[in-house]
Amino acid sequence: MFLQIQFESEIPIYQQIKNQVIRGIAIGELQLGEDLPSVRQLASDIGINFHTVNKVYNQLKQEGWVVIHRKSGVMINPDLNVGKTQEYIESLDDLLKITTAEAFLRGLSKEEFIALIDKNYDSYNSKGGK
Amino acid sequence: MFLQIQFESEIPIYQQIKNQVIRGIAIGELQLGEDLPSVRQLASDIGINFHTVNKVYNQLKQEGWVVIHRKSGVMINPDLNVGKTQEYIESLDDLLKITTAEAFLRGLSKEEFIALIDKNYDSYNSKGGK
Amino acid sequence: MFLQIQFESEIPIYQQIKNQVIRGIAIGELQLGEDLPSVRQLASDIGINFHTVNKVYNQLKQEGWVVIHRKSGVMINPDLNVGKTQEYIESLDDLLKITTAEAFLRGLSKEEFIALIDKNYDSYNSKGGK
Amino acid sequence: MFLQIQFESEIPIYQQIKNQVIRGIAIGELQLGEDLPSVRQLASDIGINFHTVNKVYNQLKQEGWVVIHRKSGVMINPDLNVGKTQEYIESLDDLLKITTAEAFLRGLSKEEFIALIDKNYDSYNSKGGK
DNA sequence: GTGGTCTAGACCACG
DNA sequence: GTGGTCTAGACCACA
Structure with a gap:
């Protein structure tokens, strides 16, 4: 997983995750339609509370970055x-x-x-998302 | 006074003031060496507690934007x-x-x-601060 | 806890705490990476208001002595x-x-x-901080 | 006059004056028995309130650095x-x-x-005070 | 639970 | 008058 969290940062952890998901899409590390780890998986990977991850995914969904399917979990919105x-x-x-x-x-x-x-911007245009 | 505070904003009041002081210097609304209102005066003008203004001034001082003159109050750092x-x-x-x-x-x-x-940037170079 | 506050001193309480934390690092009483008490805990221990401790921690953070970990509180900067x-x-x-x-x-x-x-200096070199 | 006051300093003006008088004696700029300016003269020179100078002189007297004669004004204590x-x-x-x-x-x-x-210390021993 | 923000009001040192 | 310190208590965001 490509996430790097700075626990001493002023930026809330949930915000850091959101930022990195969005940037991941832009630079092409995350493809449209790509699955994200489950809430518990990601929480465990980073070593944080799963409520925090839950909050991230819900906000990302609400803003249209991801879609959440009951079964298949969370994926980058294919129709971003x-x-x-x-x-x-x-x-x-x-x-x-x-x-x-x-x-x-x-x-x-x-x-x-x-x-x-x-x-x-140059790092987006080459391989980037949209 | 040029300050416009949005009380309903998620940005803390003290941060809004800091931002506007710095931007005020850049666009030339605030001249180097210019006096700022006293903590209690500004607090009263905006309708907030003087501790909030105090916090702003101390942070601005610490970062070098203003100097706190003994007795005469706070001014934009003349040697910014x-x-x-x-x-x-x-x-x-x-x-x-x-x-x-x-x-x-x-x-x-x-x-x-x-x-x-x-x-x-164009709004700075014309009349702006430094 | 190692802090000794002189309430009758002319030196502000927050300054006394700052001094003792820095000296504590130098003489090795406080190890790099070691947790400090939470603001409210320390305030309660010393018998002062938590705002006073908060001020100390923020200044120590600003000067690079401590880092404020989201959630886990304040620790001596491991990379001092x-x-x-x-x-x-x-x-x-x-x-x-x-x-x-x-x-x-x-x-x-x-x-x-x-x-x-x-x-x-001799009391620092033996066991001291950096 | 050799006094240099920093009005933006954290150190109170009266303290700065005291410091410089004491240092002036040590480095030999001020001789034992030498007259200091009158309260009003010094206040006017520096551009501060004469109450501040008064405070300085009284503290210096109390600590034994100067003597105050009704007529001749203030002088560095000849029997320092x-x-x-x-x-x-x-x-x-x-x-x-x-x-x-x-x-x-x-x-x-x-x-x-x-x-x-x-x-x-070397700058004291050569020409210095006591 | 943690720190962060804001309010309110007191007292003090300084000039 | 100025800023600085301290107390007290509230509410919030974050994890």
Whole structure:
């Protein structure tokens, strides 16, 4: 399993898992339609409470990233379509407002910042998900 | 005062204030060396407890954004030098890893993403802080 | 528990705790990776408010002495690396400027002063922390 | 006047003045018997409230560093004898306990620490006060 | 159970 | 007047 959890991080464990599942799809580590481990399996692998995993899977399902079948468990949504909603754009813009402001004041040029974006996007286009 | 607090937000109040102070410096609303309201004044203006503001100011001081002048209160650090540390770059890259992944999967092209960065940076360079 | 608080001291309680934790690491009373009591537990042990302990732990975390594990609480940073920064050296030198000046004028010879340093350092090297 | 006040420092202004007077005696900038500026003069020079200077002078007098004559104002005590009391030694040792502990953990060797002491003491013996 | 946030109100040191 | 410290008690998110 590709999950790496930092227990000392400020980011909640459930959020870390969500992030890595989403990133896993983007970089192609997780294929659409691919099965995810069962709640108890994943919890045991990482060494956390299975309620935490449960929470992750439910949120991922609600946001459309995965589908949950009673029998076959959880899989990456084969018809992934999470959508570029206006609400999402706004929340992203809000995040970038503060992120770029701090980056600018810390002396990171626009070109350097964009280079980070470039690097990430390039790793998606090649093999990536959608 | 330029602060806009969303009390119903999931982002803690003190974090919102921090964000807006930093962004205020970047866009030039707050000049280096400019005085900030006293903890009790700002708390009263926003309608929150002064301990919350105190926490903000202490964190901003600790990170180098402001200096706390004995007696005259808090001001934007006139010698602002928060630094493009390796640690910061890494945390930024971590943040962008997940942010771009989700953006990509939601159908936001690299060009659209960069346009958001552009827009923000342009508002800094003109009048902005450092 | 090894903490001894002097409530009548002019040194703030939270500062006393910080000092004793750091010294505890140096003399080996606290091992790297060792768990510290929870904020509420320690507060109860000492007979103070948990907010005071919380403040201590947050400052110790911020300065790199401890890590706050999600859920399992606070432990001495197993990868302790607080660093001999230039900034630190300068603040130490400033402190020693006034300390030695007063010691000199009070008739404490250089040898006597160094003997105090010796004594302390010797108690670290034997069993001490890093 | 040789005083340098940092208004953004954590150290109270009155303490900074006290420190610099004592250090001034040690390094020979201030001679025993030398007159200090009047309360109002010094306050005006530094740009602070004269109550603050008053407080400094009174504390310096009480600790034996200066004498105050009704007419001639304040002068460095010509018969300086502040004394190596047991109480002082203990307070110094307490200070060095935490100071050396942090220095040790930050990777400052005993030799480096002692070198700082050396450097300071050497600047006293040549021309210094007592 | 853990820490994190926020409120409320007190007292103090400093200038 | 300023910020700093401490107490007290509430509610929340996380695991």
